Amino acid sequence: MSVARRRGRQRRIFVVLLGMSLGLAGVLLRLAWLQLSPAETVGAGAAHLLSESVAQRERELVLDSGRGDFFDREGLALTGETYEALAVFPLQAKSRLAGGAADMDKLAAALHVPPERLRVWMQSLKEPAFWHREGARIPLKLSKGQLAAIRGLRMNGVRVLPYRSRYPDAFKPMHVLGYVSQHPELLRRDYGERLKERTMKLSDQTGGAGLERSLDRLLQGTGPTTVSYFTDGADKPMHGLEWRLTRSENPYYPVRVKTTLDRAIQDKLERYVDAQGLREGAVVVLDARSADIVAMISRPQLPDGSAAADPERYVNHAVRAATPGSVFKLVTEAAALEAHVTNEGETFRCNGDYGRYGLHCWARGGHGDLTLQDALAGSCNVVFATLAERMDARTLAVTAEKLGIGEQVGWASGSAFAPLKKPLRLLPEEEGGLVFESFPAVRDGGQMAQTGIGQRDVRISPLQAANLVVTLLNGGIVQEPRLVSDIRYANGQLLAKLPRQTLPSRYGRISRDTADTILAGMEAVVDRGTGQSIRDGIWSVAGKSGTAQVSLNGREKLNQWFVGYGPIRSPRYAVAVLSENRALHTSNQAAKLFRGVMDILAEPDDSQGKNE
Incomplete structure (x- = not known):
């Protein structure tokens, strides 16, 4: 081999070796860069590529959200099918x-x-x-x-x-239970940590109102049951890998929430109020001894999952405070008796005109001479304005508080509720209502007179009104209406018990004599007073009617009420009915509904008296 050819061959070998060396150096530099670069960047990129790969092959469908369910007091399902x-x-x-x-x-x-x-x-x-x-x-x-x-x-x-x-077709959505929906803002506020951990997504559903809202953290459970179907990138099935079921194996979830509601009674009353045309208002049924909530209905009907333009449809009218009218005369009489500014034997005179503040009695020409009981039976504005003016604002407000008026009365834990590690109020939307917007700096007789007949600033909710009746039946002891009795894990083990609770006032309570006097007056209302139209029925009942003047969009309307209990000899239920924004000069729809509700409660096939 010539010298020239040998040198050419050596040059070619050198070039090849140099190229290989440079390539190897490049690989080593790349490996060094990967080692020295931030691990998070590589991990995030790898995770993203992996998720993109899986997304091309896996389609997921939720079969069961894993959310806990509600049951009535007899163990019948209220949610979940x-x-x-x-x-x-x-x-x-x-x-x-x-x-x-x-x-x-x-x-x-x-x-x-x-x-x-x-x-x-x-x-x-x-x-x-x-x-x-x-x-x-x-x-x-x-x-x-x-x-x-x-x-x-x-x-x-x-x-x-x-x-x-979640909500079978056979059941109408109920304000008392509330609803679940996609609500990113609530999720950000309540579950920020879980969103960061990616154990929840902003598209997940959360409780929006009622028990669904107050117990949401317990109801969320440990995740949904899903089924996945695998396809290739061209949306063709990957045979042998098509289906995969994923579900939580946690034996404790989903939880089971036992409510105090009676599903049979709730269903009957839902159908009844709709048949009778209750467009706006509420019906509340409480156990007369314990104040447990047996049924709670609000109208307009809660939307069934579709979007509703009218926000009023989401409002639970059973816990929203409204002007009570003459129903508040029960409080005014209690305050007057407790303050000793009147007694059962006093006689009054009503000629139909109070003589000041432009206040008149609803009875044209007046009631004439009448006793305190007659005044309650006939709902005399003149007598109750007179009684209110004999007191000061503080006296009336204190008695209202003793009776659970002007504050939230629904069951609340007070201190931290152990499973949630924070205080629990079962009905978070409940309004406390009020008696006076503000106490007058100087005595205002007109304010007192109008407050005494349930107008001016006075606001109470149907829940408070029904509970007022329970308080009178129990000699002045105010109880907190309870909606849940216990919460259990999926395996039946007790998670939490919600005991019945009283709501003592810092001012004490009214006397039993005062309560008994008012109850006797409520009997007279139905026997010979403004409630005579509902006297006939399965049970003998007692109660108090109310009509309040309100304004809706600049037009005068009426809030019509009836609150009471039955049967008289052995009371089982206390009921409040409110029909809101009724036209002027219409009959009291609430009184008619009250009679119908009581007749339904009296039917022998209901589950009365079985709650714990």
């Missing part, structure tokens, strides 16, 4: 039919829809979904015949799966 529904996952049209085109027609026939409509719906899916009837808020509950027809089909990405509905 599991049934078979049709689930469909997005796929290419040509990948859908494993058994032939006829299967699509058979599926459409089983669902009672045109095949083309079903085909278009399937092709429009971007995410997995359950089949709904048009306009329905929850997936279609498949019948036995539909199940038999569908299970014989061979269609990829189509399967019958168990679906758990």
Whole structure:
């Protein structure tokens, strides 16, 4: 080999070795950079790439949110129903039919829809979904015949799966339980840490009102039950990997919340008030001995999951304070008796005109001579304005507080509720109401007269009004109406017991004699007074009517009330009915509803008296 050829060969070998050395140096530099660069950057990128890869292959559908359920006092479910529904996952049209085109027609026939409509719906899916009837808020509950027809089909990405509905179609949404919805702002406020940890998403649902709101942290549970369907990047099924079920194995969740509600009574009263045309207002039924909430109805009806333009539909009128009118005369009489500015034997004179402040009695020409009991029975404005003017504002306000008026009365833990590690109020929307917006700097006779007949600043809720009756029946002892009796883990183990509680006033309580005098007057209301129209019924009842003048959008309206109890000899229930914003010169709808409610409660097949 010549010297020239040998030198050329050596140069080529040198170039190759140099290139290899430079390549190896580049690899070493790259490895060094990866070692020295921040680990979080690499990890985040890797996680992102992994999630993108999985997202191309996995479609997830929630079968059960894992949320805890509510039960009535007898253990009957108020929420939660599991049934078979049709689930469909997005796929290419040509990948859908494993058994032939006829299967699509058979599926459409089983669902009672045109095949083309079903085909278009399937092709429009971007995410997995359950089949709904048009306009329905929850997936279609498949019948036995539909199940038999569908299970014989061979269609990829189509399967019958168990679906758990939070609010079954058979139950109307109830303000007392509240609702769940997607509410990112509430999630950010309540679950900031879980959002950071990615154990919750802003798209998750949370309690928006009622018990769903107050007990949300316990109801959330440990996660949903989901089913995943695997496809490739072209939305074709990955055979052998298609389905995967994921669920929590925690034996303690979801929790079971036992309420004091009676589902049978609640359902009957819901149907009754709708049949009677209650458009705006509330009905509250309390156990006469314990003040436990047996039923609570609010109208307008709570939306069933669809968006409602009218915010009033979300308001629980049973716990919203409203002008009470003559119902407040029960408080005025109690204050006058406690202050010894009147007694049962006093006689009054009503000629229909109070003589000042432009105040008149509703009875044209007046009631004439009448006793204190006659005045309550006939709801005489002149007598109760007179009694109010004999007192000062503080005297009336103190008695109201003794009776649980002017403050929230629903069950609250006071101190931290152990499972939540913070105080618990079962009905967070409850308004405390008021007697005076502010105490007058100098005595104001007109203010006292109008307050004494339940006008001016006075506001109470139907819950407070019903509880006022329970307080009178129990000799002046104010109790906190309870809505939940206990909370248990999924395995039945007790998580928390919510005991009955009293709500003592710093001023003590009214005397039993005062309470008995007022109860006798309430009997007279129905026997010979403003409640005579509801005297006939299954039970003998006692109560007090009320009509308050209010303004709605600049127009004068009426709040119509009736509160009372029954049966008289052995009271079982205290009831408050409010019909709001009624037209002038209309009969008292609340009184009529009260009689109907009492007759329903008196029916022999209800579950009265069985609460613990």
